[in-house]
Amino acid sequence: MSVIGENIDAYCLKCKLVLAHVIMFKVDGAVNKVKCNTCGAQHKYRAKMPAAKKSAVNKPLTLKETIAKRAAAAKVEANNAPMQWDLRNRSMDRAASVKDYSIHNQYRARDVVNHHSFGLGFVERIVSDKSMDVLFSDAVKLMAMNIS
Numbered sequence: 001m002s003v004i005g006e007n008i009d010a011y012c013l014k015c016k017l018v019l020a021h022v023i024m025f026k027v028d029g030a031v032n033k034v035k036c037n038t039c040g041a042q043h044k045y046r047a048k049m050p051a052a053k054k055s056a057v058n059k060p061l062t063l064k065e066t067i068a069k070r071a072a073a074a075k076v077e078a079n080n081a082p083m084q085w086d087l088r089n090r091s092m093d094r095a096a097s098v099k100d101y102s103i104h105n106q107y108r109a110r111d112v113v114n115h116h117s118f119g120l121g122f123v124e125r126i127v128s129d130k131s132m133d134v135l136f137s138d139a140v141k142l143m144a145m146n147i148s
């Protein structure tokens with residue numbers, strides 16, 4: 001229990017340190033005003049240094065953050081095939097098997113195919129038993145499959 005006239009550790013705005021202060025008065029049982037033993041300043045009682053100002057809030061985004069933000073936005077943009085393809089390409093499991101695309105083969109959603117002219121493609125959706133949507137680096141293409 002701190003008593004008026006006694007010392008208490010408080011943060012001094014002038015000294016910018018937690019120092020011994022004399023309690024000047026209390027309000028509702030809480031220390032209200034103190035006097036710094038070091039510089040003599042009288043001020044409101046603060047046990048600790050005030051929290052640092054939130055300077056990070058409006059800070060401009062770093063390049064990395066900007067890229068991450070764009071990448072996140074690309075996920076919801078259905079027509080941005082090149083960007084989506086790029087994301088998929090970068091995040092794909094390198095151990096995943098890439099199947100050479102052939103009109104005769106059957107594929108499943110999430111298969112990775114290699115097309116002789118379109119290059120690497122990600123099977124997005126099986127449209128019917130003979131067609132599928134494949135995300136290539138330039139666009140999503142409806143590809144035939146399972147044709148005998």
Ligand SMILES: [Zn+2]
Nearest residue numbers: 012015036039
């Ligand atoms: Zn002081």
